[in-house]
Amino acid sequence: MADEPLVLGIETSCDETGVGIVRGHTLLADAIASSVDEHARFGGVVPEVASRAHLEAMVPTIERALSEARISARDLDGVAVTAGPGLAGALLVGVSAAKAYAYALGKPLYGVNHLASHICVDQLEHGALPEPTMALLVSGGHSSLLLAPDITADVRPLGSTIDDAAGEAFDKVARVLNLGFPGGPVIDRYAREGDPQAIAFPRGLTGPRDAPYDFSFSGLKTAVARWIEAKRNAGEEVPVRDVSASFQEAVTDVLTRKAIRACKDEGVDHLMIGGGVAANSRLRSMAEERCADAGITLRVPRPKLCTDNGAMVAALGAEMVARRRAPSDWDLPADSSLPVTEPHVPGSGGPAGEHVHGHAPGHSHDHVHELSGKNLYS
Amino acid sequence: MLLLALDTATPAVTVALYDTDGDRVLAAADQVDARRHGELLLPSVDRVLREAGRSLDEVGRLIVGVGPGPYTGLRVGLATAEAFGAALGTPVLGLCSLDGIAYASGLESPFVVATDARRKEVYWARYADARTRLGDPAVDRPEDLPEDVVSMPAIGAGARLYEGTFTAPCAADGGERRADLPVDQSAAALACLAAQKLAKGEDFLPPRPLYLRRPDARVPTNYKVVTPK
Ligand SMILES: [Zn+2]
Numbered sequence: 001m002a003d004e005p006l007v008l009g010i011e012t013s014c015d016e017t018g019v020g021i022v023r024g025h026t027l028l029a030d031a032i033a034s035s036v037d038e039h040a041r042f043g044g045v046v047p048e049v050a051s052r053a054h055l056e057a058m059v060p061t062i063e064r065a066l067s068e069a070r071i072s073a074r075d076l077d078g079v080a081v082t083a084g085p086g087l088a089g090a091l092l093v094g095v096s097a098a099k100a101y102a103y104a105l106g107k108p109l110y111g112v113n114h115l116a117s118h119i120c121v122d123q124l125e126h127g128a129l130p131e132p133t134m135a136l137l138v139s140g141g142h143s144s145l146l147l148a149p150d151i152t153a154d155v156r157p158l159g160s161t162i163d164d165a166a167g168e169a170f171d172k173v174a175r176v177l178n179l180g181f182p183g184g185p186v187i188d189r190y191a192r193e194g195d196p197q198a199i200a201f202p203r204g205l206t207g208p209r210d211a212p213y214d215f216s217f218s219g220l221k222t223a224v225a226r227w228i229e230a231k232r233n234a235g236e237e238v239p240v241r242d243v244s245a246s247f248q249e250a251v252t253d254v255l256t257r258k259a260i261r262a263c264k265d266e267g268v269d270h271l272m273i274g275g276g277v278a279a280n281s282r283l284r285s286m287a288e289e290r291c292a293d294a295g296i297t298l299r300v301p302r303p304k305l306c307t308d309n310g311a312m313v314a315a316l317g318a319e320m321v322a323r324r325r326a327p328s329d330w331d332l333p334a335d336s337s338l339p340v341t342e343p344h345v346p347g348s349g350g351p352a353g354e355h356v357h358g359h360a361p362g363h364s365h366d367h368v369h370e371l372s373g374k375n376l377y378s
Numbered sequence: 379m380l381l382l383a384l385d386t387a388t389p390a391v392t393v394a395l396y397d398t399d400g401d402r403v404l405a406a407a408d409q410v411d412a413r414r415h416g417e418l419l420l421p422s423v424d425r426v427l428r429e430a431g432r433s434l435d436e437v438g439r440l441i442v443g444v445g446p447g448p449y450t451g452l453r454v455g456l457a458t459a460e461a462f463g464a465a466l467g468t469p470v471l472g473l474c475s476l477d478g479i480a481y482a483s484g485l486e487s488p489f490v491v492a493t494d495a496r497r498k499e500v501y502w503a504r505y506a507d508a509r510t511r512l513g514d515p516a517v518d519r520p521e522d523l524p525e526d527v528v529s530m531p532a533i534g535a536g537a538r539l540y541e542g543t544f545t546a547p548c549a550a551d552g553g554e555r556r557a558d559l560p561v562d563q564s565a566a567a568l569a570c571l572a573a574q575k576l577a578k579g580e581d582f583l584p585p586r587p588l589y590l591r592r593p594d595a596r597v598p599t600n601y602k603v604v605t606p607k
Contacts, residue, residue: 048449048593055453055587059464073465089450092416096454099420100461104434330420 005077005321008065008101009314010058012094013086013114014141015039015050017057019065020311022318027124029069030304030311033057040181044171045140047087054093062101065310076107078327080317083111083345084338086141091334099330108327110317111345113155113338114308115142118274120151120319121312125301133299134268136259138283139275139307140167140182143255145213145262146340151316152323157340158262159213162205166251166277169217173247176225177240187244188280194245196282199227201250206257213262220250252283256290263296272299279303320344379438380404381576382426382462383569384419386455387447387475388493388535390562391418393426395437396569398576404430406566415451419458435466441572443475443563445588446501446515447493452587460585472583473568473575476503476515479534482560482567484508490527492520492536492544493563500536501590502527509571517590520544533559 004024011018015036021029035053039045066073081098084091095111102109119135132149143161148154164172167184174183179190202223204216224247231238255277263271271291277283278300291298305311329347338345381396389412395404407422427433442459445452463470476491483489486507492500495517503515504527520528520536520543532544538561560567575582 042595046593046595049595051449051453052587052589052593055457058457059460062461062464089453092450093453093457096416096419096457097461100458101465103420103424104462104465330424331417333414333417 005318006071006075007078007080007314007317007321008062008073008076009080009117009310009312009317010062010094010098011082011114011117011308011310011313012054012058012090013082013084014090014308015045015053016308017054017061018308018310018313019061020309020314021065021069021071022124022311022314024318024322025123025127025315027311028071029065030309031061031065031068032309033061036182043175043181045087047089050087051089051093054090058093058097061310062097073101073105076105078102078108078110078317078321079105080110080112080313080320082114082117082313083328083332084114084335086114086336088334088336091336095332095334099332103330108321109330109332110320110325111328111332112313112316112320113340113343115144115146115340116148116151116155116343117312117316119146119148119155119272120316121274121305121309122272122299122301123319124311124315125305126299129272130270132266132268133270133272134259134263134266135272135274136255137275138166138255138273138277140171141165142275143215143217144340145259147262147266147268152319152325152343155340155343159211159215159258161215161217163216163218164221166215166217166255167275169221169251170277172221173224176228177238177243179240184277184280187248188282190241190244191248191282194239194241194243196245196249198239198242199246201227201246203250203254206254212265213258215254215258217251220247248280248282252280252286255283256287259287260290260294260296264294269295270297270299274301274306276307278306316343380432380436381439381441381569381572382423382434382437383441383565383572384423384455384459385443385475385478385563385565385568386415386419387443387445387452388563390564391415391422392563392565393419393422394565394569395426395430395432396566396573398573401573403566403569404432406564408562408564410562412448412451415454419454423458434462437468439572439576440468440470441568442470442472442585443478443568444472444583444585445475446495446517446590447475448496449587449589456585456587463585470585471572472585473572474503474511474515474583474588475563476501476534477511478563478565478568478571479560480505480511481508481571482564483533485531485533488530490530490532490537490544491534492532492540493534494536494539500540502536504530509574515588515590533561535561
């Protein structure tokens, strides 16, 4: 349908420079430039390295997306950008570019939430999101259970990790096993040849008195490291495949168990899984089994749409346009801890730029783990 | 031709619209707030254009200060200028940010421009006069600068900050420190300089940041063993 909103989305919250273009629920382009290789030797994302790479890649990635989509930027109905949460300096590159791009073309700007975008991207795969949608978001930066009655205006956090994100646990276990960074894909690979029941690793926060929807992966990570060290100290060979499979089983068991419990408790019959860890093959198969048993419809986008990308930002931007949400103002800040309860950052009501107002106060919510712990202007 | 100049390499967020036909600044906006470059820049551009009654697509060249400067703020200006250029097909020309401060001084004898690089360092460059930089800009602790540099008259916020190091005043004829010399970057000066360079067919820098420092990042030696000893 030609009258569905045509939106370009920019994502720079971590180490991927993503630019996507969608028309309503249709994906037209998904261009990505990644700096992951530059971070590999540091064992984690280095914020300054990521920010430099974003600036290098920003305009070329926009141009690649436009030519892939075979549209003219003049025909866009809006420009969306991840306003947070994420690495402050990295976000700022995308926000600056998006503002300039929108301003130059005379298009409305939509600063949107990274987490809500991870959920909304599924509209490109499986059509309109059911309302409400239950979403399990798992990546190197986040592990959250979210209930979304309206992805453009009402997203409620049910639970999140109290220590490490799920993806971080994969990275750390991979490091103990000397498998390199990032850890998710390589552990998934080894795990396929291992026995998931070989070692009984702990399931964090699954006791009767624990918070039902929160996660904890720090204890699991330590237990795995201890187990490996004991093997090494005894001079025995570490069974990498069995360790990978048993660790992965513990993570996916907790994730799916809590997600399904949340669906049942809230009476939601759809579960959406997104974020980089959603690419994990065991998480997918376990979620399929357990959802089928519970009569829940599972929606997981293809792996490329689960990891950080610009298409997800464009998808949420298109929904903002379709539902006539207010565009952001030209003084839109990059907010490294934008709360998940704010799916977008509306302006003061008029067209962007007409009513420039003050600085939004800071928030102190869960945010992407920064390797250096340095802040924006250090 | 209209030039839109902007610079975010120093605590200043500075924007100017310049008309090369009348050789004059049509409008300018200068704010000093080292923590809000990202929020202030676009509204400033919008204000400058409105004040001059012009629109961005009338601009013939975008002029951007490429630093050196603290990275996070510096990138705001570059990302903005490059995205403007990409959206409208307008050429983006880079200038060393220190050259703008030097140009604004109007000095005719040798001097140094020094800006605050944080971490107790300054970005600095030597000039023969307001239009002529001698060598590439550098970053150093003030106490590590060569003797002949610190004994030269120095301008810019870095010279103010380390007055104990840069002791030679830019003296007026009477001998006291001149109050009219620039401290902060001004896009209006950057635009005037660009107009001169364009008229003379001189080269510009590519719109790429001058970081002068490598990112701080440590390669972890090994993971921390968790088994208690
Ligand atoms: Zn993400």
